[in-house]
Amino acid sequence: MIALSANTAFGQKCKPADKHKDEFAGVTYDLWGGKLDNARQLMSGTSQEFYLFLTNMDGKNIIYFSVLYIQRESDHSIKYN
Numbered sequence: 001m002i003a004l005s006a007n008t009a010f011g012q013k014c015k016p017a018d019k020h021k022d023e024f025a026g027v028t029y030d031l032w033g034g035k036l037d038n039a040r041q042l043m044s045g046t047s048q049e050f051y052l053f054l055t056n057m058d059g060k061n062i063i064y065f066s067v068l069y070i071q072r073e074s075d076h077s078i079k080y081n
Contacts, residue, residue, distance in 0.1 A: 029055045046071050
């Protein structure tokens with residue numbers, strides 16, 4: 001018995017989530033990834049957003065992790081007179 005089969009894989013054309021331009025080197029890097037999670041606390045009025053991006057810089061794979069911390073205007077610890 002002879003069995004023949006063919007496998008075909010289809011992929012989608014993805015666009016990078018963001019771009020970063022290095023002004024010094026004049027190179028633009030594609031960032032792949034996006035927002036992982038967010039956390040909000042109503043009592044303290046703070047919000048955090050967590051991002052993870054992957055990129056290739058000069059032949060090296062780089063993982064870029066970013067945390068955005070947002071605090072209410074009235075909650076700052078230094079008060080000016």
